[in-house]
Amino acid sequence: MSNITHGLRSHPAYKRYQHILGRCYNPNDKAYHNYGGRGIVIEHAPWGVVEGHAGLIAFCKWWDAQPGTDEDKCRLMIERDDNNRGYSPDNCHLDTRTVQNRNQRRNIRVRYKGQSRLLTEVYDDLVLRGRDPAVSCQAARHRYQQLGWSLRDALFTPPLTRDSRIMYHGKLKKFQDIYDDLKTHGKIPDGLRYKVAYQRYFMQEWPIRDAFFKEPDRRNGSEARRITIKDGERFGRLVIIQELDKVDGRRMFMCICDCGKSKIAQLKLLRDGRVKSCGCLHKDMLRERHAKARLERGV
Numbered sequence: 001m002s003n004i005t006h007g008l009r010s011h012p013a014y015k016r017y018q019h020i021l022g023r024c025y026n027p028n029d030k031a032y033h034n035y036g037g038r039g040i041v042i043e044h045a046p047w048g049v050v051e052g053h054a055g056l057i058a059f060c061k062w063w064d065a066q067p068g069t070d071e072d073k074c075r076l077m078i079e080r081d082d083n084n085r086g087y088s089p090d091n092c093h094l095d096t097r098t099v100q101n102r103n104q105r106r107n108i109r110v111r112y113k114g115q116s117r118l119l120t121e122v123y124d125d126l127v128l129r130g131r132d133p134a135v136s137c138q139a140a141r142h143r144y145q146q147l148g149w150s151l152r153d154a155l156f157t158p159p160l161t162r163d164s165r166i167m168y169h170g171k172l173k174k175f176q177d178i179y180d181d182l183k184t185h186g187k188i189p190d191g192l193r194y195k196v197a198y199q200r201y202f203m204q205e206w207p208i209r210d211a212f213f214k215e216p217d218r219r220n221g222s223e224a225r226r227i228t229i230k231d232g233e234r235f236g237r238l239v240i241i242q243e244l245d246k247v248d249g250r251r252m253f254m255c256i257c258d259c260g261k262s263k264i265a266q267l268k269l270l271r272d273g274r275v276k277s278c279g280c281l282h283k284d285m286l287r288e289r290h291a292k293a294r295l296e297r298g299v
């Protein structure tokens, strides 16, 4: 047995398998919250079989069967076809883009109208055609990539509401149901209210485990420090006119844009610099970029 183990240790796929194990099962792994933390694990057979390293052996065999030299393959990502499913031979392929490319998370590719396109391109395209997505490009990426939403949902679902469903241990469940379930099993720390867990996860974008299991901060009853915003305060092209009623716990402000249009914006997005105008800034930038491109083409 030890011979086999030793043999596999030097196999080019050995490290890959270890990385997958880490992402899926080790809460200390820096990518865990995107994988194990949201129920993405190794689907049981054949890669998930622990006895006698059968899983590892099967994984190495799969690797050997993939086209290309080991040297080439080592540069490729193992991509899951269905983002909501775990690791298994029928859900994985070696992606032809290089690891480096993939690590530039901004450049995520999506299937759109039957083509593979950059998410940012798709987003810009929609804005230009007047079909404004419901959230920022960044938020859409987060939903698509981290939360495993479909592209359509990621772009056009309005910001989250209370009965939002999320992936939890491989199942799509209501956030409220998960909370209630953990609560009845005594796993939620004392004094961690539903609302706080909800805010941690949806608004502050904490990893799911931390949102449910981290001790609440009791110093002032609320973790979200209340930030004072004065009327007339400026964020990019937007000037605050007045604070509105909260929407799902989010603080909302009525603003007026330099171009004259009014805009209702969420405080968090204003402060993060993710909303800087009524939308005219982005449109101006696109127009400029297109004009420049035309000029360069000599049209």
Ligand SMILES: [Zn+2]
Residues within 6 Å of the ligand: 237, 257, 258, 259, 260, 261, 277, 278, 279, 280, 281
């Ligand atoms: Zn404007």
